Amino acid sequence: MVVTRTCIGCRARDEKPRLVRFVLSADGVLVQDPAAVLPGRGAYVHPSVACWQAAVKRRAFARALRRPVAVGEPPTGWGADPA
Numbered sequence: 556m557v558v559t560r561t562c563i564g565c566r567a568r569d570e571k572p573r574l575v576r577f578v579l580s581a582d583g584v585l586v587q588d589p590a591a592v593l594p595g596r597g598a599y600v601h602p603s604v605a606c607w608q609a610a611v612k613r614r615a616f617a618r619a620l621r622r623p624v625a626v627g628e629p630p631t632g633w634g635a636d637p638a
């Protein structure tokens with residue numbers, strides 16, 4: 556059975572390897588967790604600028620992580636197209 560997660564940007568379910576996991580570090584900074592090994596609640600998003608911006612607009616990071624979180628620009632190298 557394939558493990559799926561919901562992208563907090565476009566709300567589509569997708570296979571976990573196609574999404575990028577983010578967690579909050581101890582000092583409240585949003586960090587990528589490519590290996591999915593960091594503890595705590597994770598937020599999953601497609602590596603797409605469109606999904607990132609949708610998540611920012613809907614304050615989906617704060618909701619998914621249950622903490623206030625300052626979100627900046629999408630990570631460099633992400634494509635502009637929806638995943």
Ligand SMILES: [Zn+2]
Pocket residue numbers: 562563564565566567600601606638
């Ligand atoms: Zn998405």
